[in-house]
Amino acid sequence: MTAKPAKGISFLLKTAFINALVALVLFSLMVGIRTEAGSDGQLTYMTRFGELASLVGIVFGGSIVIELLRQWIGPTGTEKLVPPAIQSGMSFVGRYLAPALLIFTLLVPVIFYNQRYILDLAILVLTYVMLGWGLNVVVGLAGLLDLGYVAFYAVGAYSYALLATNFGWSFWVCLPLAGILAAFWGVLLGFPVLRLRGDYLAIVTLAFGEIIRLVIINWQSLTGGPNGVPGIPRPTFFGIPLDNSDDGLAAKLGIEYSSTHRIIFLFYLILALALLTNWVTIRLRRLPIGRAWEALREDEVACRALGINTTTTKLTAFATGAMFGGFAGAFFATRQGFISPESFTFQESALVLAIVVLGGMGSQLGVALAALAMIGGFELFRGLETYRMLVFGMAMVLIMIWRPRGLIGHRAPTVYLTKAQAISSDLVKEGHG
Amino acid sequence: MDYFAQQLINGLVLGSIYGLIAIGYTMVYGIVGMINFAHGDVFMIGGFIALITFLILVSFGLTAIPVILLVVLLVSMAITALYGWTIERIAYRPLRHSFRLAPMLSAIGMSFVLTNYSQVAQGARVKPIPPFITGGYTLHESTDGFVIQLSNIQIMVVMTTIVLLAIFTWLVSRTRLGRDMRACEQDQTMAALLGVDVDRTISMTFVIGAALAAVAGLMYLLYYGLVDFFMGFVAGIKAFTAAVLGGIGSLPGAMLGGLAIGLIETFWSAYFSVEYKDVAAFSILIVVLIFMPTGLLGRPEVEKV
Numbered sequence: 001m002t003a004k005p006a007k008g009i010s011f012l013l014k015t016a017f018i019n020a021l022v023a024l025v026l027f028s029l030m031v032g033i034r035t036e037a038g039s040d041g042q043l044t045y046m047t048r049f050g051e052l053a054s055l056v057g058i059v060f061g062g063s064i065v066i067e068l069l070r071q072w073i074g075p076t077g078t079e080k081l082v083p084p085a086i087q088s089g090m091s092f093v094g095r096y097l098a099p100a101l102l103i104f105t106l107l108v109p110v111i112f113y114n115q116r117y118i119l120d121l122a123i124l125v126l127t128y129v130m131l132g133w134g135l136n137v138v139v140g141l142a143g144l145l146d147l148g149y150v151a152f153y154a155v156g157a158y159s160y161a162l163l164a165t166n167f168g169w170s171f172w173v174c175l176p177l178a179g180i181l182a183a184f185w186g187v188l189l190g191f192p193v194l195r196l197r198g199d200y201l202a203i204v205t206l207a208f209g210e211i212i213r214l215v216i217i218n219w220q221s222l223t224g225g226p227n228g229v230p231g232i233p234r235p236t237f238f239g240i241p242l243d244n245s246d247d248g249l250a251a252k253l254g255i256e257y258s259s260t261h262r263i264i265f266l267f268y269l270i271l272a273l274a275l276l277t278n279w280v281t282i283r284l285r286r287l288p289i290g291r292a293w294e295a296l297r298e299d300e301v302a303c304r305a306l307g308i309n310t311t312t313t314k315l316t317a318f319a320t321g322a323m324f325g326g327f328a329g330a331f332f333a334t335r336q337g338f339i340s341p342e343s344f345t346f347q348e349s350a351l352v353l354a355i356v357v358l359g360g361m362g363s364q365l366g367v368a369l370a371a372l373a374m375i376g377g378f379e380l381f382r383g384l385e386t387y388r389m390l391v392f393g394m395a396m397v398l399i400m401i402w403r404p405r406g407l408i409g410h411r412a413p414t415v416y417l418t419k420a421q422a423i424s425s426d427l428v429k430e431g432h433g
Numbered sequence: 434m435d436y437f438a439q440q441l442i443n444g445l446v447l448g449s450i451y452g453l454i455a456i457g458y459t460m461v462y463g464i465v466g467m468i469n470f471a472h473g474d475v476f477m478i479g480g481f482i483a484l485i486t487f488l489i490l491v492s493f494g495l496t497a498i499p500v501i502l503l504v505v506l507l508v509s510m511a512i513t514a515l516y517g518w519t520i521e522r523i524a525y526r527p528l529r530h531s532f533r534l535a536p537m538l539s540a541i542g543m544s545f546v547l548t549n550y551s552q553v554a555q556g557a558r559v560k561p562i563p564p565f566i567t568g569g570y571t572l573h574e575s576t577d578g579f580v581i582q583l584s585n586i587q588i589m590v591v592m593t594t595i596v597l598l599a600i601f602t603w604l605v606s607r608t609r610l611g612r613d614m615r616a617c618e619q620d621q622t623m624a625a626l627l628g629v630d631v632d633r634t635i636s637m638t639f640v641i642g643a644a645l646a647a648v649a650g651l652m653y654l655l656y657y658g659l660v661d662f663f664m665g666f667v668a669g670i671k672a673f674t675a676a677v678l679g680g681i682g683s684l685p686g687a688m689l690g691g692l693a694i695g696l697i698e699t700f701w702s703a704y705f706s707v708e709y710k711d712v713a714a715f716s717i718l719i720v721v722l723i724f725m726p727t728g729l730l731g732r733p734e735v736e737k738v
Contacts, residue, residue, distance in 0.1 A: 025515055029485045029508075030478070030554045043560060045488050145534060147541075192723045199468045202537060203673060204722055207715035210670065214715075218708040346666070350541055357538055386557075390549035396542025401527045404535040 016063040023059035027052055098365050105271060109264040119263045123270055123335065125375045127328055130274040132355040132367040134324030137281055139353065140362035141290065142317035143297025145202040148189070148209025149352055152182040152322040154216060154344035156329025161229040161339055162222070171235040175330050182326025183319040185212075190318035194311055209349055216341045228340025235334045237265060266335055273331060277324045278364055284320070293317055347389070354396055360405055435579045438572075440703045441696070446587045446656065448695020449594040453649035454672035455679070455687035456601070457642030463618045463682035464638050465529070470540035471520055473669015474547035475643050478516055479650030480660040481551055483509040484560055487654075498566065509651055510644040517643025518636055520547075525639075526632070544665075552662040559661040566655060590652045597648060598688060601641070605684065610637055618682070667711065671698075674718040680731020689729060 032052040038044045105126075112118040131153065138146045159178040163169045169177075193204050216223045223229065236242065240249045242262040250257035284290040292313045295303050304310055333339050355374050359366030377395075381388040454476050461469040486508045490501050524543045528535045569584030605611035613634045616624040625631045653668075654660050675694040679686025694714055701713040721728065 022515065022519060025512060026519060029482050029512060030551065033485050033489065035485060035488060035555055035560055037558060037561070043484075043488055043562060045485065045492070145537070192719050195726060196722055199462075199533075199537060200677070200722060200726070203468060203670075203677070204719055207670065207674070207718050211712050211715050214709070214712050218712075347545075350545070353541075354538070357534070386549065386553050389545050390553060393542045393545030393547075393549060397524045397539050397546065400531075400535050400539040400542065401524075404528065404531045 012064055012067050015067055016060050019063040020056050020060040024052075024056045027055050031055055101365075101368065109267050113260065113264075116260065116263065119260070119267060121375070121379060123263070123267050125372055126267070126270040126274050127332060127335075128352065128355060128371040128375050129368045130270065130277050130328045130331075131325060131352045132359065132371050133274065133277040133281060133364060134321050134328065135352050135356050136321075136359075136362065136364070136367050137284075137293070137324070138317050138321035139356050140367075141281070141285065141297065142293040142314065144314060144317060145199075146205045146318075146321070147202045147346070147349055147353065148205035148207070148212075149321070149325055150344045150346070150349040151189075151209040151212040152186060152325030153329040153332065153348070154212055154341075155182045155185050155322075156326030157333040157339050157344075158216065158223060158229070158329075159326065160330035161232045161333045164233050164334075165229060165231060168233075170239065171233070171330070171334055172238060175327060178330035179323040179326040182329065183323040186318040186320075186322025186325075187315055189322075190315040194314055206346065206349075209344075209346060213341050213344055216344070223341075226341060228338055228342075229333075230338045232333050232337050232339065234262065234337065235266070235269065266331075270331055270335075273327055277327075280320075280324075281364065289313065289316055351392075354392075358399060435573060435575045435581055436703070439579075439581050440699050442581070442583055442587060444696035444699035445692060446590050446695070447699055448675075448692035449590050450649050450652050450656070450691075451668070451672050451675045451695050452688040452691025453594060453597065453645050453652070454668060455675040455691045456684060457646050458673050458676040459679070459681050459684060459687040460614075460638050460642050462676070464614060464635060465525070465536070467525070467536040468540065468673065469525075469639075469642070470537065470669070471524075471543040471547055472642065472646060473667075473672065474544050474551075474665035475513060475517055475520070476646040476650050476653075476668055476672075477660070477662065477665030478547060478551060479509050479513040479643070479647030480654045480664065481555060481560075481650075481662075482512050482647070483651040483654050484562060484660050487562065487565075506648065506651060509647045513647030513650070514640045514644040516547075517639040517646075520643075521636055521639040526635075544669075548662055548665060555662065557662060559659050561659045562654065564658060586655055590656055593648065593652065597645065601645070602684070604641070610634070614638060671711075671714055674714055677718060678721050678728055680728030682732070683728070683730040686728055686730035693729075 032047060032049055033045050034048050035043050035045045105122075108122050109119065112122075131149070134152075135146060135149045138144050138149070156178040159181045160171070160174045163174045163177065164171070189205065189208050193201050196204060217226055219225070234242065237249050240252060241247060242249050242265055244257045245251070248257060250261060285294070292303070292308050293316075295306070295308060296310060296313050296317075300310060303313070332343070336343075351374065355370045356367055358374065359368070359370035378388060378392070381391060454472065457472045457475070458469060461467065461472070483505050486505045487501065490504060495501055520543055524539045525536050528539055566586045566589060567584075569582055569587070572581040572583050574580050605614060613624070613629045614637070616627070616629050617631055617634050621631050624634075650660070653664070671694055672691065675690035676687045677690070678693055679688070679690030694717070697717060698710050698714050702710045705713075
């Protein structure tokens with residue numbers, strides 16, 4: 001981008017005026033007119049010119065502000081020099097952030113013992129951290145764009161729910177089973193998509209996610225259809241129930257029973273599962289298979305030329321990611337006590353994917369922080385249920401424009417040549433060159 | 434046999450609507466190389482704008498059906514085209530030289546924005562309109578009383594699709610814009626060097642795709658008599674399936690794929706089960722991609738190292 005001379009006020013006003021005009025046309029019918037079904041079932045409409053005018057005004061003002069900001073910040077694409085003091089400060093924070101966060105997370109139930117709301121929220125955040133880490137194996141490490149991750153979450157949840165309600169199996173037996181079943185489905189999905197890449201892969205995984213959801217809705221005799229599965233047993237402390245009975249954990253330990261115990265147990269359960277996911281991922285990354293995933297992400301053709309079996313590499317990535325999704329699903333089922341297909345829509349997949357991308361695909365810490373930011377941000381908009389997804393969508397677009405490589409940073413391959421050669425990015429783009 | 438013929442008619446009509454949406458997908462994929470995930474929602478916006486224009490015209494006491502149809506068609510095409518232009522400008526253009534996933538994720542975000550924007554602006558309820566174009570022809574009546582119906586609206590949908598396709602084919606193959614589009618599809622850098630305004634061409638691609646989606650939205654509104662804010666998602670995936678089935682990047686392929694998906698869905702509902710019609714359509718997408726990754730009319734993708 002060439003540096004342009006600073007533009008005058010007339011340019012500002014002209015841009016803002018054009019933007020406002022476009023906004024006026026865009027919003028004229030959709031916002032200016034509100035359709036409503038009348039008492040006789042006929043549609044009627046009323047005008048909302050006030051809202052329309054204020055929206056157009058916002059666009060007018062907003063474009064002036066954005067244009068001013070743009071001139072103030074300067075042309076995009078220039079490298080900004082960060083003072084060394086800040087750089088070393090950043091690296092200091094970067095080094096100690098993860099352990100600090102982990103210690104804080106471990107202490108959350110102690111600090112917020114009486115605040116049920118915060119504990120519930122923390123469990124929710126950790127569930128998404130786990131899902132994010134699971135999907136990170138597929139998207140961040142192996143570079144396979146998966147838009148149907150929620151399918152494995154659903155498989156895990158329904159596996160546990162159905163096994164537990166029909167056969168009365170305990171959570172600790174079902175948890176590995178749910179993971180294995182989800183991994184099995186991951187392989188099943190992996191087979192057909194082995195030959196696909198990029199966008200095709202995305203759309204097939206999306207279709208797969210929808211197929212699973214539609215089958216769950218329609219296979220009423222097994223899954224209860226849209227009514228879901230109620231009465232899923234709560235988890236036990238390795239066989240000891242966490243309730244008010246004489247066999248309960250509280251009675252055995254001789255302490256007074258409190259319903260918070262179960263919440264705290266769930267909290268540490270999901271924390272353990274999430275940390276397991278993280279640990280396995282970090283370990284796998286150092287094994288040949290992890291190296292192969294990263295190589296596959298960087299360049300599939302080169303991978304094949306080097307004799308890496310892309311079939312097994314892709315399948316293991318899918319299976320591993322799916323297995324963690326299945327674990328998270330089983331946890332979700334036991335925590336909720338009730339599951340229905342509504343929890344497994346495409347929006348969930350997109351949310352988890354957004355967490356992985358915002359976290360800077362491949363970065364474990366980034367994913368955790370992104371999950372915290374996303375779910376926390378969602379909670380802020382709890383009162384405005386309808387605006388929530390609108391804001392979420394806008395945030396996704398804006399972040400892609402602003403920091404397409406993620407908020408936290410992006411994980412470079414674990415192994416690389418120490419002496420990097422500067423070559424144009426045009427030469428290394430996928431499918432070109 | 435009569436039942437089959439009736440389903441064939443229904444399937445062709447549905448397929449025409451899918452085909453019109455699929456063209457938008459395939460054009461954008463051909464030129465920019467991205468899946469415009471928000472395209473299904475552009476179709477939904479087109480339906481809504483058609484509905485609102487229709488309501489306003491009727492409340493002004495206009496009764497001449499051809500006039501109403503023409504005005505609704507033009508207004509919804511124009512405004513939806515502006516939506517397409519704005520979306521490209523805001524969400525895709527800044528990302529054109531970013532990494533591959535970026536435009537796709539931006540498109541998913543845009544799709545959420547559009548869905549929820551129309552939910553906030555117009556409410557979550559289904560918006561019905563009274564039957565507008567009525568009447569039709571009885572093609573054949575069998576001895577057991579089964580009648581093959583061909584309604585006027587069905588004729589209109591198919592005719593409009595054919596006319597639009599003719600205009601569109603002319604546009605791509607005979608005009609300056611069409612030549613620019615094909616040039617950009619082959620090599621953007623080279624096209625730019627030879628004086629093609631790449632940005633403008635890409636913008637126009639989105640505008641044309643959105644205008645065709647608006648027509649599809651209007652047809653959907655007239656054919657089914659309702660619109661709702663969520664209809665873009667499923668229609669979008671199916672239209673994309675159609676584009677892939679026909680061979681993404683190929684315009685006749687998109688139409689062919691649209692017809693195929695429409696027919697498959699209709700026959701599946703008619704002979705097997707209505708509940709699993711979407712499962713059937715999505716399974717076909719997966720099966721096609723396994724055995725024919727380039728679709729029916731697509732060119733094989735050559736991978737250079």
